[in-house]
Amino acid sequence: MPSxxxxxxxxxxxxxxxVELVAIKGxxxxxxxxxxxxxxxxxxxxxxxxxxxxxxxxxxxxxAVAMPTEDVLIRFFHMPLLPKAERDTAVQFEARKYxxxxxxxxxxxxxxxxxxxxxxxxxxxxxxQRSVFDQLQAVLxxxxxxxxxxxPRSLSLAR
Numbered sequence: 187m188p189s190x191x192x193x194x195x196x197x198x199x200x201x202x203x204x205v206e207l208v209a210i211k212g213x214x215x216x217x218x219x220x221x222x223x224x225x226x227x228x229x230x231x232x233x234x235x236x237x238x239x240x241x242x243x244x245x246x247x248x249x250a251v252a253m254p255t256e257d258v259l260i261r262f263f264h265m266p267l268l269p270k271a272e273r274d275t276a277v278q279f280e281a282r283k284y285x286x287x288x289x290x291x292x293x294x295x296x297x298x299x300x301x302x303x304x305x306x307x308x309x310x311x312x313x314x315q316r317s318v319f320d321q322l323q324a325v326l327x328x329x330x331x332x333x334x335x336x337x338p339r340s341l342s343l344a345r
Contacts, residue, residue: 195209195249196210196242196244196248197249197251198251199252200235200251200253202254202256203223204222204223204234205235205237205238207219207242207244209242209246216244217242217243219241220238221234221237222234228325228328231329233329235326235329235331236330239331249332249333251326251333251336251337253336253338253339254339255338257314257338258313258314259292259312259313261281262309262311263280263281264306265277265307265309267306273307277296277298284311292313292314294312295313319336
């Protein structure tokens with residue numbers, strides 16, 4: 187049995203109107219809590235997160251965080267096969283064609299998988315404005331959460 191299977195894993199899902207926390211160990215759900223967010227301000231989100239943590243009984247503060255998909259720009263595109271060492275630069279260059287922002291204003295990442303049918307890279311590019319990302323990090327810090335990763339909710343659910 188893999189070591190991760192016996193570890194506690196916790197995930198925080200931030201939606202427009204609520205925060206959800208799910209804690210699992212192996213295949214068993216230990217806690218599942220949802221708390222509404224009272225308003226649109228950062229302190230109200232931090233309060234809802236703190237409530238969720240308190241109600242869940244989960245002691246760990248290190249968790250995956252799924253942010254609202256509406257804050258994230260997601261693009262899919264194809265590129266020629268490239269060595270891994272060249273992909274970051276090439277993806278950033280290619281992504282500029284599909285996004286209305288300068289990549290310097292964004293926090294972004296991508297997944298590139300090789301397509302056997304087309305002999306190309308199939309790229310999923312996800313970005314969020316740096317100001318939005320920084321605000322989210324500030325709220326998480328205020329709530330006492332140490333994110334292991336922050337990702338769009340739609341991609342998080344797919345993974």
